[in-house]
Every structure is written in C-alpha cells, then in structure tokens.
Amino acid sequence: MHESTTVLLIEVGALMFLLGLLGRLSRRFGISPIPLYLLAGLAFGHGGLLPLSASEEFFSVGAEIGVILLLVLLGLEYSADELVGNLRAAAPVGLLDAALNALPGAAFALLLGWGWVAAVVLAGVTWVTSSGVVAKVLADLGRLGNRETPVVLSVLVMEDLAMALYLPLLTALLAGTGLVGGGVALGVAVLAVSVVLVVAIRFGGWISKVISARDPEALLLGVFGLTLLVAGVAAQLKVSAAVGAFLVGIAVSGPVAHHATQLLSPLRDIFAAVFFVFFGLTTDPADIPPVLVPAIGLAVVTIGTKVLTGYVAAKRAGIAVRGRWRAGFALTPRGEFSIVIAGLAVATPGIPAKLGALATAYVLITVVVGPVIARLPDFEWFKALLQPRPARRLVAEGPLTRHTPDATSQ
Secondary structure (H helix, E strand, O other): OOHHHHHHHHHHHHHHHHHHHHHHHHHHHOOOOHHHHHHHHHHHOOOOOOOOOOOHHHHHHHHHHHHHHHHHHHHOOOOHHHHHHHHHHHHHHHHHHHHHHHHHHHHHHHHOOOOHHHHHHHHHHHHOOOHHHHHHHHHHOOOOOOOOHHHHHHHHHHHHHHHHHHHHHHHHHHHOOHHHHHHHHHHHHHHHHHHHHHHHHHOHHHHHHHOOOOOHHHHHHHHHHHHHHHHHHHHHOOOOHHHHHHHHHHHOOHHHHHHHHHHHHHHHHHHHHHHHHHHHHOOOHHHOHHHHHHHHHHHHHHHHHHHHHHHHHHHHOOOOHHHHHHHHHHOOOOOHHHHHHHHHHHOOOOOOOHHHHHHHHHHHHHHHHHHHHOOHHHOHHHHHHHOOHHHHHHHHHOOOOOOOOOOOOO
C-alpha cells in the first residue's frame, strides 16, 4: 500500500473515531454535535493544533456528498404537490426574507467603505441559510415531522432557487462582463431551474418505478447514484447541487422513498459530520480575531432578522406560537453558500481581503449559535414565556381556592 494512502487512512480513521466520541458526548449533554464537529475541524485544520494534510481532499469531496445526502433525505419526506403548494405560499415570505437578511449585509459593507460590489457580495453572505446545517439540526431534534418543518423547507428551497439566479449574476458582476453578460447568465439559470423542477415533478412516478424497493442493495445504489448524478448536472448548469438533490428526494415516492430513507440515513450521518469538519479544516483560526467584533455585531443583527423571517412564515401558515419560534431559530445558521460567495469575491481585484475572513467568522458564529438556540423552544422556561399573561399569573400564584358561601352569608 502506498505511503500516502496509509497516512490518509490513519488521519481519516483517527478523526472519524474522534467524531464518534464527540457525538456521544453531545448526546449525553443534550446538545447538537455540530459545534463540536466544527471545533474539531478548527483544531486539525490550517493553523490548528495538529494540521492534517493527506486527508484534506477526501474531506473536501466528502463534505459535498454530505450536503447532497442531507438534502435528498429532506426531499424524501415530502411530495411534489407539497413542494409546489409550499413554494406558492412562500413567495411573499421569500421576498421578505431577501429584504430582511440581504440588506443588513449590504449596509454593513457600505458602512465599512468597501463599495457597492462588496455590498452585493456581503448581502448574499448574510441572506442564505445553510440547508445542510438546518437539515442536520431538524434531524437531531426529531422535528422532521413537525408542522412548521414544511415552512422551513419552503424558505430554504426559495433561497436555493434564488441563489441559482444570484450566483451567475454575481459572477458576471465580479468579472466585469456588464449588463449583457449578466442577462445571458440569468437566462441560462432560469432555464436550468425550470427544467430541473419540471423533471422532478412530472417524471417522479417513473423514477420510483425504475428503482425497485425489494432489493436493498440495488435501491441504495440506484437512489444514491441518481442523487449524485442530478446534483452534479444541476451544479454544472449553475443551479445549486443542493436543489438538485432535494428535487430527487421529492421525485421519489411510495415504498421506494420509505426504504431509501432507512438505507441512506447512516450514510447521511457519516458524510454530514465530514461536511462540518471540513468547514473547520479550511478555516485558519488566526484569521478570526481581527474581524471577530464586527462579525459578532453582524451575526446578532441577522440572527434576529432570520428569526423574524421564520416567525412570519410560520404565522402565515397558521402554525402555533411555539412552532413559529422553532421555525425562526432553525433558520439562523449560514453556511456553504455564504462561503462560496465569499470565495468568489476574495479572488477578485478591488474586493477587500478582510471580507473573506469576516464571512468565515460570521458563518462560524451562526453555525455554532444556530443549533444551540434552536433548542430554546423546547425548554420549560421558554414555554412559560409564551403563555398569555393571565396564565403566567395563575402559574406563579398557584391554583385559586373557590369560596363557597354558607347559609349565614346568604
């Protein structure tokens, strides 16, 4: 066996074993393992305590597969009719989401004097929720069947579809191709999104018939291979690979979807952990302290605006108050899209070098804080805060004793 392969096996095996221990530790304390996975990545990444070199490429590919598996399993929970209905209902919320969460990023860049191109970039960084992180949080907290979860998913899909239009325009803007180049890129993106949606909705039944639910091995290879294929084609067409994977899950239905969920769940757990570790591996801890204060300020503002987005979206869907808060807190983490957007920008002349470090610190803050605050609606003290004032007073004072008048008082 080649020496580099041996080192790769040792690094991957040791880190995976550590992740298993961290996952067990997180369950014992009742928290999401995501922050611990990120910290592990920081410890063994660039500038960390013990940098890993041989396994970085493995974790890079594994991270992409992790996001794809997270999204296809989310799609398996819902049908094409539910997707279309939720998207129609979520259109106004999508506009509100863009306004509430993109404008703070743009304003922040302008206040720092970075110019309007950097403002467009930072608007995208603060706008888009991490589909991968949210999918993991919902699975960890057992909320995939909750009433507010379709609302959360509709917001995520709206954002991912919006990114299919935003990214080509941003690329044209950074390249300086002008209005014509941006218009061509937008037209290609719109066509690609439409094709992917039509194929998933119109031919979903045919896909389920081709893949047999009786043979576990064939089912696993068929669904997994189809998911990677569609995600790759979607990415090649400048549509989000996550959108492609999600739509594969939507297209598969019936017994095939049920058995595919059972077979793919262990793979999802492995590669989702790889995704979060890779995020930490690619971050140099030394880049964070200089931009930590502005990143915290930006995170506080946009966590608040994202909570408001989820709350309003769930309220429009008729979800109870506690479910509205669950939806809002679940949407707070930013992730893969924010890093991609920042990565496109920092390589462009004229964009401040600090923007990349700011985006990284900002995403790390939201990814660590998001899974933690997502648990808030489950705590008793938070439930008590949501009770109407008279109910709170009754709880505080205890049950009232009814006075029964006797004969003399009558």
